[in-house]
Amino acid sequence: MTTSSMAQALNAALRDALREDERVLVFGEDVGPLGGVFRITDGLTKEFGEERCFDTPLAEAGIVGLAVGLAMGGFRPVIEMQFDAFAYPAFEQIASHVAKLRNRTRGRLSLPMVIRIPYAGGIGGVEHHCDSSEAYYAHTPGLKVVTPATADDAYWLLRDAIADPDPVIFMEPKRLYWSKGETSVEDRRAAGFGRAAVLREGRDATLVAYGPTVPVALEAAEAAARDGRDLEVVDLRTIxxxxxxTVVSSVRKTGRCVVIQEAQGFAGVGAEIAARVQERCFHSLAAPVLRVTGFDIPYPPPILEHSHLPDADRVLDAVDRLQFDDEPDLLYLAGEAS
Amino acid sequence: MSVDVLLPSPVPVRFVAEDGTAVPPPTGYRVPEGERLLEGFRRMVVGRRFDRQATALTKQGRLAVYPSSRGQEACQIAGVLALRDDDWLFPTYRDSVALVARGLDPVEVLTLLRGGWHCGYDPAATRVAPQCTPLATQTIHAVGMADALRRKGEDGVVMAFIGDGGTSEGDFHEALNYAAVLRAPVVFFVQNNKYAISVPLAKQSAAPALAYKGIGYGIRSEQVDGNDLVAVLAVLDAAVEHARTGGGPFLVEAHTYRMDPHTNADDASRYREKQEVERWEAADPLARLETYLRERGLLDADAVGAAHEAAEKFAARVREDMNADPEADPFELFEHVFAEATPQLREQRALLASELED
Incomplete structure (x- = not known):
């Protein structure tokens, strides 16, 4: 057990995967000698050489398409999109080929590849560097979409992603790159794909979060505890x-649920979660499932991003609206009146 | 690398004139052996008959759609003859004739257009990627596969087919650039059939020829008369050898013509004159090759008859096999999304099962 940042854990996962499986290749923009703009690939070219970890021309569709061909040819590419919004030129390759090749070929070809995408904001980044693009991928059948919130999950989920027989969109919440946590690289404790984690147990309401909003949920739960509210926090880990x-069992126990995402809310992952909870937990619910999200706006300039990002206060306001006092939700009543 | 080495011939390379007579051979290319040309002739005859049969099958409701390559047989067949069995081919939706010529089962080739599944053949076993419908996206896959072959120490070559319209897509340019930077053993083969559905070449590109698109990326390039099988095969032989021996990628543009509409569902009279199509009849690749081979004493009436007889037999088999209703298992819908179905897909499978019971 050691303490490391999420960035260090990701770097260790790439290094260990390169060591253990010679089919693993790491490539993208600036991932070579520079080590990536976030240093996630630091030292890999030096240790494994240009054949295993290399810089590509600056063209994202090309990076993804090259990975498709290499994976068809027996390799396991782990590629980096430098920023969330810079991955959009590759979207056709991802939606039409990465996601579909197994299906198109009736399982005769598969694409064991990982597309790493630093995403979301909170770091004072200028436009096109802070998008929460997870819904585009989650809405595309054939892609697994993973987002760690802790250093230990970052290591193990990335190892699992590289070992997975199917393509994985690995979304790294960039504002958590430097957050530290206990990691157990030797002795695995982390769960695998498709398993959410209950990070904090509680009785009064469930907060469902993923990626960058998991620390927000934990902070809100801490504050609520001081006010006598006992909140459970579920980290999805894989969308x-x-x-x-796990989500249903938690909400059936607490009877209340707030879904938290940093992305704009409309047609987002949180909407899907709210719908699933409502469909499966209707008779256990004491209040509507609420969402706490970013606003439906293009990602704001750094000076205003704090107004956009969901924080613990916004989460606690939502918790207050969960009809603990059996009062109507004034926010929505106001909306109807206008 | 000097620009002169990369530049294509200022006029398309040609070995045989439209009337079937030999023209003085261009320098730098070897005339393919007679037996390969004869094999090319036989496969072109079968290919054209298959193409006609496939168009007929759309009228009988046996194919959902068919994009014909009639008039492009020299390209379809030379592309296949230039490759070894262990080389890879990345085709488009218009390249069914090439796939049949490579020996793939015609029913498996037509599975996509029949609507039975998205790809009917085994790409790993045949070394043919699924026919690609999104334009130009397959060219960068071809580069990745070529790089994979190089990394594994195999001397295989990858050939990516693409049309004139596809060269406008960004992925084509990214593929050229990546191939050159990686020195990937890949041949980009542009069949310039003059139309992208209805849009003529003049509205597609202002380049002096599409072959010049290789120069800016440092790729050796050539243009060839795409209705002259001898020339297409000679140039592709050189391109494949260049790639196989470590010379890096090669771009070939073949000037040909799409004699039929884009697909059976298209109406070409809305965008081109009949006279234009008739002019291209005079450049027919099959008649040209037959005259050339006969004049050289490589082909006689008996051999021509035998080729057509074989083509009829092939078409009859395709007709018969395609007359059977394809079998489809609705539960297969859930089988190939992931290696292992997610819990949500298992729920949806159960939902479909209950619907089917009703």
Missing amino acids: VPFDDA
């Missing part, structure tokens, strides 16, 4: 496959 069982 696809989705762990209905």
Whole structure:
């Protein structure tokens, strides 16, 4: 057991995968001698050489398409999109080929590849560097979508992603890169794909979060505890496959649920979760399932991002609206009146 | 690398004139052996008959759609003859004739257009990637596969087919650039059939020829008369050898013509004159090759008759096999999304099962 940052854990996962499996290749923009703009690939070219970890021309569709061909040819590419919004040129390759090749060929070809995407905001980044793009991928059948919130999960989920027989979109919450946590590289404790984690047990309401909003949920739960509210926090870990069982079992126990995502809310992952909870937990619910999300706006300039990002206060406001006092939700009543 | 080495011939390379007579051979290319040309002739005859049969099958409701390659047989067949069995081919939806010529089962080839599944053949066993419908996206896959072969120490070559319209897509340019930077053993084979559905070449590109698109990326390039099988095969032989021996990628543009509409569902009279199509009849690749081979004493009436007889037999078999209703298992819908179905897919499978019971 050691303490490391998420960035260090990801770097260790790539290093160990390169060591253990010669089919693993790491490539993308600036991932070579520079070690990536976030240093996630630091030292890999030096240790494994240009054949295993290399810089590509600056063209994202090309990076993904090259990985498709290499995976068809027996390799296990782990590629980096430098930033969330810079992955959009590759979207056709991802949606039409990465996600579909197994299906198109009736399982005769598969694409064991990982697309790493630093995503979301909270780091003062300028436009096109802070998008929460997870819903685009989660909405595309054939892709697994993973997002760690702790250093230990970052290591193990990335190892699992590289070992997986199917393509994985590995979304790294960039504002958590430097957050530290206990990691157990030797002795695995982390669960695998498709398993959410209950990070904090509670009786009064369930907070469902993933990626960058997991620390927000934990902070809100701490604050609520001081006010005598006992909140449970569920970290999804993998958006696809989705762990209905853990979420449902938690909400059936607490009877209340707030879903938290950093992304804009409309048609987002949180909407899917809210719908699933409502479908499966209707008779256990004492209040509507609420969502706490970013606003439906293009990602704001750094000076205003704190107004956009869901924080513990916004979560606690939502918890207050969970009809503990059997009062109507004034927010929605106001909306109807206007 | 000097630009002169990369530049294509200022006019398309040609060995045989439209009337079937030999023209002075261009320098730098070897005339393919007679037996390979004869094999090319036989496969072109079968290919054209197969193409006609496939179009007929759309009228009988046995195919959902068919994009014909009639008039492009020299390209379809030379592309296949230039490759070894252990080389890879990355085709488009218009390249069914090439796939049949490579020996793939015609019913498996037509599975996509029949609507039975997205790809009917085994790409790993045949070393043919699924026919690609999104334009140009397969060219960068071809580069990745070529790089994979190089990494494994195999001397295989990858050939990516693409049309004139596809060269406008960004993925084509990214593929050229990646191939050159990686020195990947890949041949980009552009069949310029003059139309992207309805849009003529003049509205597609202002380049002096599409072959010039290789220069900016440092790729050796050539343009060839795409209705002259001898020339297409000679140039592709050189391109494949260049790639196989470590020379890196090669771009070949073949000037040909799409004699039929885009697909059976298209109406070409809305965008081109009949006279234009008739002019291209005079450049027919099959008649040209037959005259050339006969004049050289490589082909006689008996051999021509035998080729057509074989083609009829092949078409009859395709007709018969395609007359059977394809079998489809609705539960297969859930089988190939992931290696292992997610809990959600298992629930949806159960939902479909209950619907089917009703």
